[in-house]
Structures are given as structure tokens and as C-alpha cells.
Amino acid sequence: MSVEGRVFAVTGGGSGMGAAICRLLAERGARAVCAADISPTGFAALKESVAKVNPSTEVHCTPLDVAKSTAVDEWIQSIIKTFGDLHGAANVAGLPQAIGMRKAPNILEETDKMWSRIMGVNLSDVFYCTRAEISVMKDLSPGDRAIVNISSMAPLKHDPDIYAYRTSKAACAHFSQSVAKDTHPFGIRVNCVSPASTQTPMMKEFVGGNLAQLEDWKTRGWQMLDPEDVARIVVWLLSEDSKSVFGVKINVGAALP
Numbered sequence: 001m002s003v004e005g006r007v008f009a010v011t012g013g014g015s016g017m018g019a020a021i022c023r024l025l026a027e028r029g030a031r032a033v034c035a036a037d038i039s040p041t042g043f044a045a046l047k048e049s050v051a052k053v054n055p056s057t058e059v060h061c062t063p064l065d066v067a068k069s070t071a072v073d074e075w076i077q078s079i080i081k082t083f084g085d086l087h088g089a090a091n092v093a094g095l096p097q098a099i100g101m102r103k104a105p106n107i108l109e110e111t112d113k114m115w116s117r118i119m120g121v122n123l124s125d126v127f128y129c130t131r132a133e134i135s136v137m138k139d140l141s142p143g144d145r146a147i148v149n150i151s152s153m154a155p156l157k158h159d160p161d162i163y164a165y166r167t168s169k170a171a172c173a174h175f176s177q178s179v180a181k182d183t184h185p186f187g188i189r190v191n192c193v194s195p196a197s198t199q200t201p202m203m204k205e206f207v208g209g210n211l212a213q214l215e216d217w218k219t220r221g222w223q224m225l226d227p228e229d230v231a232r233i234v235v236w237l238l239s240e241d242s243k244s245v246f247g248v249k250i251n252v253g254a255a256l257p
Contacts, residue, residue: 002239002240002241003025003028003029003030003087003088003235003238003239003240004028004029004030004031005029005030005031006030006031006085006087006088007030007031007032007034007079007083007085007086007087007088008022008025008030008032008033008034008086008087008088008089008090008238009033009034009036009075009076009079009086009088009089009090009133010022010025010033010034010035010036010089010090010092011035011036011037011064011066011089011090011091011092011093011125011129012036012037012091012092012093012094012150013033013034013035013036013037013046013061013092014035014037014039014040014041014042014043014046014061015037015039015042016092016198016227017092017150017195017198017227017230017231017234018035018037018090018092018093019035019042019045019046019049019227020226020227020228020230020231021090021092021230021231021234021235022035022046022050022059023046023049023050023053023231024228024231024232024235025057025235025238026050026053026054026057026059027053027054028235028239029054029056029057030054030057031057031058031083032057032058032059032060032083033050033057033058033059033060034060034061034062034075034079034082034083035059035060035061035062036061036062036063036064036066036075036093037061037062037063037064037093038063038064038065038066038093039063040061040063043061046059046061047059047061060079060082062075062078066091066093066121066125066128066129067117067120067121067124067125067128068128069124069128069132072125072128072129072132073128073132073135075132076129076132076133076135076136077132077136079136080136085140085141086133086136086137086140086145087143087144087145087146087238088145088146088147088148088238089129089133089146089147089148090147090148090150090234090238091125091126091129091130091147091148091149091150092150092234093121093125094121094122094125094150095117095118095121095122095165096165097114097118097162097164097165098162099161099162105160106160106161106163107160107163110163110164114164115163115164118164118165118168119164119167119168122164122165122168122169122172123168123171123172123175126149126172126175126176127175130147130149130175130176130179130190133147134147134179134183134188137186137188138183138186138188142187143187144187144189144240144243145187145188145189146188146189146190146191146237146238146239146242147188147189147190147191148190148191148192148193148234148237148238149172149173149175149176149190149191149192149193150172150192150193150194150195150230150234151169151170151172151173151176151192151193151194151249152165152166152169152194152195153194153195153196153251153252153253154166154169155167155169155170155173156194156251169194172192173192173194173249176190176191176192176247176249177190177192177247177248177249180246180247181247184246184247189237189242189243189245189246190246190247191237191242191245191246191247191248191249191250192248192249192250193230193233193234193237193249193250193252194249194250194251194252195225195229195230195251195252195253196224196225196251196252196253196254197224197225197253198224198225198226198227198229198230198253199224199225199226199227223253223254225252225253229252229253230252233250233252237250
């Protein structure tokens with residue numbers, strides 16, 4: 001899978017899916033992975049894990065709030081300044097939302113603050129990152145360049161819950177597929193991946209920290225993906241092996257019938 005010698009940016013790279021994507025890119029021979037995350041606590045472990053699979057891959061870690069457009073622009077520009085190139089990007093950073101208590105119509109549990117923050121991270125960040133990445137990619141030497149945005153299969157279920165999360169992820173998919181038509185003539189592919197429930201650090205936040213709830217669901221046959229399951233699809237979309245694929249939304253995990 002051709003990512004060898006190439007430079008990639010990954011938001012949410014400090015843990016979960018983002019870290020798994022960084023590791024797999026390194027394993028496949030990437031020249032550099034530039035990971036950004038609002039929390040730097042996972043950076044040391046990320047660098048250590050990447051060094052184990054490929055010590056030749058450079059790892060640059062940047063604390064970043066992707067909901068701030070100026071900070072995103074500066075981060076992408078710093079990648080170009082350091083490496084002179086950006087072949088691909090995975091925009092993974094996101095916020096979960098706790099399932100409602102159902103003591104009243106769940107829409108009444110959605111606060112202005114909750115809605116704004118989740119939209120700011122799950123949707124505005126995808127816009128900010130995609131725009132910043134395209135702004136530099138269009139001026140680089142011709143070649144296959146790719147962006148992958150992470151949506152979710154949650155919107156497909158239309159459950160009356162976690163409205164901000166589901167809406168932001170549905171909008172992410174629509175945005176990605178629309179931008180794909182805009183940028184493909186310029187040699188920039190944009191695609192979207194929609195994972196089912198995945199075993200990441202933020203999974204417990206969907207149940208308000210109630211790990212017993214997760215275990216109960218598992219005993220009833222509910223299966224979760226591993227981050228590596230998602231990473232394999234994302235890295236394929238970032239690689240030249242998928243150079244004819246753009247504007248798709250790939251579901252990963254158990255889909256609806």
C-alpha cells in the first residue's frame with residue numbers, strides 16, 4: 001500500500017483511532033506523521049509506539065484545539081514549513097455526547113452550550129481542517145493527495161438522542177462528499193469514513209462514564225470495533241491504492257440492513 005515516503009497530518013492523533021492511523025501509516029513506511037490533539041497526554045506513548053513499528057518515521061506532535069480556525073491554519077502551515085509537503089490528512093478529532101436520561105423529551109436536554117461545543121469540534125473543525133489542508137495542497141507539486149474525514153454510523157439510526165452528535169456527524173459526511181466534487185479536478189481526493197461503535201477512550205463518555213452499561217451491552221451481543229479496524233480503511237483511502245476513489249462514505253462495522 002503506497003504511503004511510503006509521504007507526509008500526513010492526523011487530528012485527534014493522541015489516542016484512539018487517530019493514534020492507530022498514525023501507527024499504521026508509520027508501519028506502511030510514511031516519512032512523517034504530524035499528530036495534533038487538544039490533549040498532549042498521549043503524545044509520548046504515540047511516539048514510542050510509532051518508533052516500535054518504524055523508527056524511520058518522524059513524529060511531530062502539536063497540542064491543538066481544532067475548533068479554532070487560526071490555530072488550525074498555523075498548524076498546517078507549520079507542516080509545510082517543516083517538511084515542504086502534505087500528501088494526506090485524516091481529520092479524526094471529535095467530541096462524544098452522553099446518552100440522554102429520557103426523563104422528558106430528550107431534545108430538552110440539549111443545551112445551547114452543548115450544541116455549540118459539539119458542532120464546533122465535530123463539524124466546524126472538519127471545515128477548518130479540510131479548508132486549511134486544501135489551501136496548501138493545491139499549490140504543491142502534482143500528485144495524488146487525499147483527505148479523509150471521520151463521520152459516524154450513529155446518524156443512520158435516527159434514534160431520538162444525542163442530537164448534536166448525530167447531526168454534526170451527518171453534516172460531516174455531506175460536507176465531505178460535496179467538497180470531493182470541488183477538489184477532485186485539482187488532484188485532491190476527499191472521502192469520509194463512518195465507523196460503528198469503536199473501543200476508544202471517549203467511548204465511556206457516551207454512557208456518562210457508566211462502564212457497567214457498556215459491559216451489559218457486550219453481554220447482549222453488542223460488538224465494538226478496534227481502532228485498528230478503522231485505521232485500515234482510512235490508510236487505504238490515504239494511499240495511492242485508492243487513487244480512483246473520491247466522494248465516498250465508507251461504513252465500517254455492522255451497518256443497518
